[in-house]
Amino acid sequence: MPTLAGPPPLPVLGNLLDFGRDPLGFLDRVTQQYGCGVKIRIESARDTYIVTDPAQVEEVLVNTGRTFQKGYQRHPLMRLVLGNGLVTSEGEFWLRQRRLAQPAFHRARIASYGETMVRFADRQLQGWQDGQDLNLSEAMMHLTMEIITQTVFDVDLHGDPRAQNVSRAVNTVLDEYSHQMTSAVRALMERLPIHLPVPGEGRLRKAVQELDTLILALVAERRAEGRDHGDLLSMFLDARDEDGSGMTDAQLRDELVTLFLAGHETTANALTWSFFLLSQHPEVEAKLHAEVRGVLGNRLPTVQDLPRLPYTGQIVKEVLRLYPPVWWLSREPQADWRCDDVLVPAGAEVGISPWVMHRDAGFYPEPLAFQPERWTPEFEAQLPRYAYFPFGGGPRLCIGNNFALMEAALVMATIAQRFHVEVSEPQQVMADPSLTLRPKGGLRVRLHERKERS
Numbered sequence: 001m002p003t004l005a006g007p008p009p010l011p012v013l014g015n016l017l018d019f020g021r022d023p024l025g026f027l028d029r030v031t032q033q034y035g036c037g038v039k040i041r042i043e044s045a046r047d048t049y050i051v052t053d054p055a056q057v058e059e060v061l062v063n064t065g066r067t068f069q070k071g072y073q074r075h076p077l078m079r080l081v082l083g084n085g086l087v088t089s090e091g092e093f094w095l096r097q098r099r100l101a102q103p104a105f106h107r108a109r110i111a112s113y114g115e116t117m118v119r120f121a122d123r124q125l126q127g128w129q130d131g132q133d134l135n136l137s138e139a140m141m142h143l144t145m146e147i148i149t150q151t152v153f154d155v156d157l158h159g160d161p162r163a164q165n166v167s168r169a170v171n172t173v174l175d176e177y178s179h180q181m182t183s184a185v186r187a188l189m190e191r192l193p194i195h196l197p198v199p200g201e202g203r204l205r206k207a208v209q210e211l212d213t214l215i216l217a218l219v220a221e222r223r224a225e226g227r228d229h230g231d232l233l234s235m236f237l238d239a240r241d242e243d244g245s246g247m248t249d250a251q252l253r254d255e256l257v258t259l260f261l262a263g264h265e266t267t268a269n270a271l272t273w274s275f276f277l278l279s280q281h282p283e284v285e286a287k288l289h290a291e292v293r294g295v296l297g298n299r300l301p302t303v304q305d306l307p308r309l310p311y312t313g314q315i316v317k318e319v320l321r322l323y324p325p326v327w328w329l330s331r332e333p334q335a336d337w338r339c340d341d342v343l344v345p346a347g348a349e350v351g352i353s354p355w356v357m358h359r360d361a362g363f364y365p366e367p368l369a370f371q372p373e374r375w376t377p378e379f380e381a382q383l384p385r386y387a388y389f390p391f392g393g394g395p396r397l398c399i400g401n402n403f404a405l406m407e408a409a410l411v412m413a414t415i416a417q418r419f420h421v422e423v424s425e426p427q428q429v430m431a432d433p434s435l436t437l438r439p440k441g442g443l444r445v446r447l448h449e450r451k452e453r454s
């Protein structure tokens with residue numbers, strides 16, 4: 001077996017300083033320099049091997065639950081934020097919860113959510129003015145939060161004072177998560193034999209508590225009302241074990257916080273990146289606008305319109321290629337695993353990065369160019385299955401993938417129909433890899449209302 005190749009680690013800190021300075025740039029560099037299976041050290045107790053060959057990615061993702069585990073329960077920050085919910089749980093427990101949630105995501109069911117998505121987007125646009133300056137990240141986060149709360153909890157948070165607090169808490173969680181993940185201080189303190197509070201961890205805990213308070217209040221309101229709303233919350237509340245017991249409040253909290261975060265933050269980022277890229281590519285924006293106007297005129301889009309908006313769909317695909325909201329997937333082999341000629345020991349971390357693979361020139365000509373036109377059926381047919389996987393794959397495939405694709409296309413069409421979004425200058429737009437990939441500090445834009453009406 002050859003010696004494992006990777007950037008030389010520092011004592012104690014491994015590669016954390018390089019990684020922490022610029023995680024995405026670091027991943028780009030080491031995967032280019034060392035290739036598939038590169039070994040890095042960014043966690044205190046184990047090595048990470050980054051896999052960049054689509055066939056190996058497929059093996060890892062498809063075999064998750066058998067020869068690979070997610071291993072997120074070992075990750076203290078993940079556990080703190082998401083607990084033991086659908087994203088982080090494993091085994092029989094995960095399977096039961098997934099089966100429970102699945103009906104809420106069937107195609108026919110989510111088609112009925114389309115109307116809410118457009119109605120809420122339209123409602124937000126009623127408050128937008130020509131010439132107004134706006135933080136688009138915040139606006140998209142707010143919109144997708146209202147949509148997920150309505151669809152999962154049957155609660156409209158519009159105008160609810162709790163919405164502001166929760167938005168702030170979500171932002172704190174994301175800021176702190178990204179800070180903690182790359183913190184050398186944290187890495188050092190994790191090696192101490194006693195647990196000391198890491199700077200900033202208190203802020204993170206407080207923000208998580210604020211999220212919990214909202215979610216548990218929604219659960220309590222529903223329990224008090226006692227009516228079946230036919231939504232995901234009712235399904236979770238009605239679920240019974242063989243012994244007749246229901247889910248505990250702690251478990252409900254984990255599942256609902258997971259769905260709340262995974263279900264809005266990801267799509268909000270995809271939408272924000274969409275308008276960033278459109279603002280840099282006026283020719284794409286013009287084509288989008290022409291498609292939307294040609295198909296819809298002045299009426300709002302519906303789910304039935306989506307097949308007639310193919311260019312809108314191509315834009316969504318290309319945005320998720322260049323800025324995959326989930327930029328890093330982590331797995332743990334249960335036994336030593338051979339990745340070509342690299343031996344990955346049991347218990348090590350296998351890292352898979354949609355960010356790295358979606359920008360590989362071997363799969364994508366001009367990989368850094370924003371070209372929605374590249375997504376032709378011929379191009380897709382020759383692309384290796386796991387060279388493009390914004391929603392992961394195998395049994396742990398994103399449960400909300402169709403929900404998200406529909407939401408992104410409908411909201412994008414609704415906005416593009418009425419507004420041109422210009423990125424405010426001067427502004428350096430940088431990708432911040434937190435739990436999800438978001439523009440660092442948000443995206444400041446100026447809105448221009450389209451005057452023409454057919």
Ligand code: HEM
Pocket residue numbers: 070086087088098148258259262263264266267270324325326329330389390391392393395396397398399400401403404405
């Ligand atoms: C553009 C938007 C989205 C992206 C890019 C995305 C991406 C992903 C990815 C890559 C995974 C797999 C993670 C892994 O294997 O470690 C995942 C899992 C998950 N996503 Fe999404 N997601 C999006 C939207 C949504 C939405 C809208 C929902 C819910 C309404 C959702 C709920 C979940 C859940 C519950 C899981 C865990 C599934 C399981 O392990 O059984 N996601 N997502």
